[in-house]
């Protein structure tokens with residue numbers, strides 16, 4: 322019955338969050354502490370320098386460590402350094418990989434992690450899951466939740482529009498994932514955590530309410546996307562797995578990664594998966610209703626828009642159930658190639674092609 326749930330104890334999402342850091346409890350907690358800043362290259366390195374200069378008057382020692390990628394080699398190298406030099410905190414600074422690497426190293430070395438996401442491109446900005454590269458393949462592993470998350474909306478505003486859209490694609494998967502979870506529950510395969518499900522549902526609905534606002538602007542959109550992705554991450558922590566935010570649509574995306582060359586961003590592939598899952602879940606009308614939102618939010622409405630062929634999509638849908646042991650709508654069908662083809666034709670008609678536009682040209 323007892324379940325230990327970890328959630329970030331500090332969550333800061335505001336303009337100028339980095340320069341205002343000295344006014345926060347996070348800064349107070351750094352007194353005489355040793356801090357490792359793990360960042361990517363170029364822009365995130367500059368941000369790491371800015372954070373180092375901001376916290377240096379308070380901390381005892383601050384060191385910047387770069388990670389070029391999220392491979393096991395890099396993680397092992399950083400882990401050794403952390404074990405040898407025993408920092409009190411790890412700050413993960415960057416888009417996706419630096420955050421994932423920081424979460425993995427922090428978990429393995431039992432050092433609390435504070436994340437500074439520079440892009441809201443997936444729910445990795447605050448989740449108990451990290452993606453690492455092993456033998457040239459991306460694998461998701463469970464990690465401890467970050468102690469705190471600091472999102473500077475000014476920094477997020479400079480994130481490329483395509484990454485913002487990808488984050489939104491990842492968020493939209495909550496609905497189809499929750500349907501699949503309910504299905505697994507009804508089939509007697511899995512328990513459903515109602516509280517986690519409610520959080521994941523509210524996360525995506527609150528974001529859609531923002532999208533429907535007449536006074537929607539980019540700043541509001543970014544803030545709402547970041548907040549909802551964080552709520553999704555916390556829902557996963559409550560559930561103890563990625564279940565509330567990852568169902569058949571994610572299995573299709575994983576199959577595209579493993580079997581079809583991983584040609585697009587995670588959230589873009591998930592967005593394509595959402596359309597297929599909605600259709601299979603009997604919500605054909607909602608597939609059409611999603612199209613205007615996809616256009617507005619810079620998401621692909623056709624798989625060819627992100628570089629996949631019909632043959633690759635057929636393979637991905639066929640192999641999706643084998644990607645992990647997770648009961649979804651895909652298990653309720655035993656689709657033949659012919660049936661998959663007719664689903665693809667219905668979900669992705671010719672007129673759905675080439676509508677893919679950057680979010681900057683569609684949202685104010």
Ligand SMILES: [Zn+2]
Nearest residue numbers: 443444491591
């Ligand atoms: Zn995802």
